[in-house]
Amino acid sequence: MTVEQEQYALNELTRGLYFGESPRWRDGTLYVSDMLGKKVYAIDAAGNRRVIAEMPHKPNGMGFLPNGELILSSMHEARLYRYTPQGPELYADLSAVFTGYVGDMVIDPQGRIYVDDVGARVFEGEPLKPGRIVIVEPNGEISVGVEDCNFPNGIVITPDQKTLVFVETFAERLSAVDIVDGQLVNRRVLLDLTLLFPSPEDRARKRGCVDGISIDAEGGIWLSMLRAEQFMRISPQGEVTHRIPMPGYECVASTFGGEDGKTLFLVATKVEGDNIFEAMVNLRTETTIFTTRVAIGKGAGRP
Template sequence: MSIKQEQYELNVLTSGLFFGEGPRWRDGKLYISDMLGKKVYTIDASGTKTVIAQMPHKPNGMGFLPNGDLILSSMHETRLYRYTPSGLELYADLCDVYTGYVGDMVIDHNGRIYVDDVGARVFEGEGLKPGRIVIVEPNGEVSVGVEDCNFPNGIVITPDQKTLVFVETFAERLSAVDIVDGKLENRRVLLDLTQVFPSPEDRARKRGCIDGICIDAEGGIWLSMLRAEQFMRINAQGQITDRIPMPGYECVACTLGGEDGKTLFMVSTKVDGDNIFEAMVNLRTETTIFTTRVEIGRGLGRP
């Protein structure tokens, strides 16, 4: 794909969530956590929302096992649950490893889960501190894959299944590690957003902060630029190819789906005030999910 800036037609799929997170597409529906609303929804093509789970400790990231089972995170109690039509079943207890909350997750083709520990309990007033990427094996074994992550967030696996890419939100960067027999090695910076948004105003407002990400068939990654009011795509070489401006919105998360995999779902949130954590605690937020059509659709990457 040549580097270009397109005009994208935006459509509203639905609104009315407090703070949408962790969107995933499967079998004709969008699955999404309303973190602050403490519910998990499916949303059909008409925008109709259906509650599939109530989660009092706040849901966040989610993913599907190879057999199709949905795994949900319970953010504040640091546990993962398997969704069943009759209720939630405990899948993994991460309390012995975590110091912060459960963030995003990605599940590989073997059923191994890579899941964020953001490091600090920021909603309870704790200052930022290093987090980690935690690995949950299919047999339930839990280990730490990467230490000293600066608020780990959006997380994907490349189409060749060889690289895990994750966001370090407040370091304003995209990092990568090699996947070697399920372990994570050779950590490196994939993209430094402080170089993309270098002005003093950008630096003061941390416009290089990334939240959720998704990956396409060419290894291109769509970035939810939290404070820069845009979604942005980079190709596999780290070059910016596309921008979708979202003035007035915090860009929180995104995923590819639709019948042909070429619909980009963009989770965009209005925040009342400059401090996003204070606004979230006081429920001064509202999420709208937009869609647009893109050239490169989903591929073999995960999720």
């Protein structure tokens, strides 16, 4: 595999969030969930941030409908909300389907939402168990698209709108399904990350774990390597093409933005101790959002 030895200049945009998740860019503004801070922020190009929503049950995934409305998630309630200036407005109640928390989400050009159910309520001490990807239709109909997912996490749609790619974090892999009339079929493993991190130390620390992902105009996917202290791009053929080292940080999520779509926003978090869930429960975490410039920017992929 060929890795381009490129030096990326990292610029700090903002810091001080407890645990940033699910960054999204639209019309000159970066939106990000502070999961543990229980707030959703809008951040301008100078790094100034303002709270646009208080989410007492923890926000996570978010996305924009085709009409520009922002959809927020409420993790512990298993509900989706439409953002309004007057406050969040219920959009879909998923609690009858979910067994765990709301994770990430992606919205297709028709307004169909694909959203992760991580499967277990890990902050309350439940052991990991299979989750699923749930589909919310524009008319409000709710169905299960994929079962038996191993902690489903980052989720994107390819530029041709034909494939949904999602992370199975603790299985250390990327999986893919075809999108056929809004339904998800032909599930397969796209990339086994354990093959990229084969040493005994890598295996012990599960350095192949991925959190969020973002997809560029060529279908290349930037992986947020949670335990490997780096962001990493893979080509559509699964080859590693670029790496951005982030020593001392858990790499959580990324998204494309900026005027030309070639600014990559990187959400990176310092975590005290080896158990990330314990650190999160005890608020021993701090997120910094960085920016860097990339040659291949945002295309027709989602989000």
